[in-house]
Amino acid sequence: MSVLLTLNAGSSSVKFSVYAVAAEPTLMVEGLVDGLGPDARLILRGQDRAPLPLGPTDHAGAMAAILAALAPVLAGRAVAGIGHRIVHGGPAYGAPVVLTPEVLDQLRAFIPLAPLHQPHNLAMVTAAQEAFPDAVQIGCFDTAFHKGHPWVNDTFALPRRFHDAGVRRYGFHGLSYDYITDHLRATDPALAAGRIVIAHLGNGASMCAVRDGQSVGSSMGFSALDGLPMGTRCGQLDPGVLLYLMDQGLSAAEIATLLYTESGLKGLSGISHDMRTLLASDAPEAAEAIDYYVFRIRRELGAMTAVLGGLDGLVFCGGIGEHAAPVRARVIEGMGYLGLTLDAGANDGDARQIGGGPVPILVIPTDEERVIARAVARSLTG
Template sequence: MTSAAFAELDAAFAEHGPDLAADPPVAVGHRVVHGGTRFREATRIDDEVLATLEELTPLAPLHNPANIVGIRAAMAHFPDIPHVAIFDTAFHRTLPPAAYTYAVPREWQERYDVRRYGFHGTSHEYVSGRVADLVGRSDIAIVVLHLGNGCSACAVLDGQSVETSMGMTPLEGLVMGTRCGDLDPAIPFHLARTTGMAAADLDRTLNKDSGLKGLTGVNDFRTVAERAEAGDAAAAAAIDVVTHRLIKYVGAYAAVMGRLDAIAFTGGIGEHSPLLRARVLGSLGVLGVVLDESANAAARGEGLLSAPQSRVAAYVVPTNEELQIARESVALVGR
């Protein structure tokens, strides 16, 4: 499969350019979901780094193994070019201890790396930087809402992540396409006792069959919105749950930062659902948010959603993780 993928890549370069022989790549950037506490910035990949990524597999068993397969295949295909790992967790290295520490036995923290790491960092870094450009200054308090099949919120204060919704794994936080988000941790124990469900079944259900899919049977927010518009009570209730969770997080993050200057929506849902943006922003008047309904309805690509009198600027900003990965890779290799 990987050889076929790289054959397609070579064909695309041959057809569209550039000529790889005459103008070889500066670096190959790889998105890696979990860097644990060992990788806190862009890192040039070598055998030692790959071995460490293998060791981190228990922290991200659904993601890191696939990342490693891709890296090995790319390194075999481009053996003479630097390869750089860009970690989803790296942007959240600035989380203060009060934000990343769980109230569990210290042994769990020290021996098993149990703590909040946060994810979608590449997206949150790109979008928060773009919002700073739009506002015209970097000393601002932003809540970025990355909303797609996977969803996360991030509080970015003066360019640094200070709180984020995903935790040790991407399961925690907002309601997602198939992930439950925040959950009473006693629920899996209750189900194990009363139904006999095994740990693997609980893991699969909370990751693959919960969230929107668990509430409505489908994990596509567009379909859920269409069903709600047609009078489907379960779909309407699911949108209420999603909206409630988002409002709660925005309010909490504003309190954590001590102020709120901007909100940004990104990701497939954040960029393309005026309905959800309106539901969230329309409920944040207590923070001084005033929605421009016409601008929200007409938004295509990057744009301002808030009215002139709004104390908080609200934007939709298409994420560009590929560009962020490219920037960090080029910065690391020095060209």
């Protein structure tokens, strides 16, 4: 039996899956290497096995651990294709593509636009090519879902030559938004054809305005820094702050470290980037970090509703969106003017529909890996 793999390398984890090749791929096993750094662990989901401590582990070590864990599953099976999440496809790539040497050279040029993700995404491609040299390698892009969104959401008010050179708003988390919109088409076609705001809230976070399944607005722009505050990323920032920091003597590298790895929830709280830790903390700094996080989501929700000209549905997804009921409750509080009213019992019980007002509020677990697997299966089956 032929199988396909998916590899989704994030800044702090690597998710992986094995699927049987079919028109609709059949999941066989999935898991992740979580907490990359000093205390990483490997988790196989749906199996009665405790997480496997890995100790200090980087992305290369994660790949080795994944291959070792999958060895019994892959024994006697041909790996026909491997799908990779690639965060930045730049202006060139709006659909999954075979990762040839020429394509990989182009994607390396986008590393400065997504330094927390793109290097790890491409390192996984190299590792997978070495482990499975005969498998087709397919890249699936987080920016692709937003390609073709309106020009006003594609540009900055800079001289046009910068837009022509690729300095534009790309948007991210597209694999997640792709899955959610496809799921809604299958389960609620009327809602899927309407005006929906999707909030992908996790260590990385963004929001997307979707009309009839198409992206018409995104909180993220040129890089994965813009919009909402995140675990360690700042979110929207006055560019004048960067000019000031440069005048204070900070180098470009120091500013990049500040914005990508020292800011967001971690920087505001001084405690942790993890929402679970902050919700459990009594420290006032933790409360203030959550206050800011919620405030920015509420502000972006209003902006996305304006982009859509109204609101027919709100969907929460991502690690925080799916599991942090207190955050969802605080986002919805006082939003009755948009038709949003929380059903507190449903919210606390992590139900699929948590809204009691005229506009449905849904919690839908996202599945980026399935979107990748489908793309690989289409490539393999023609």
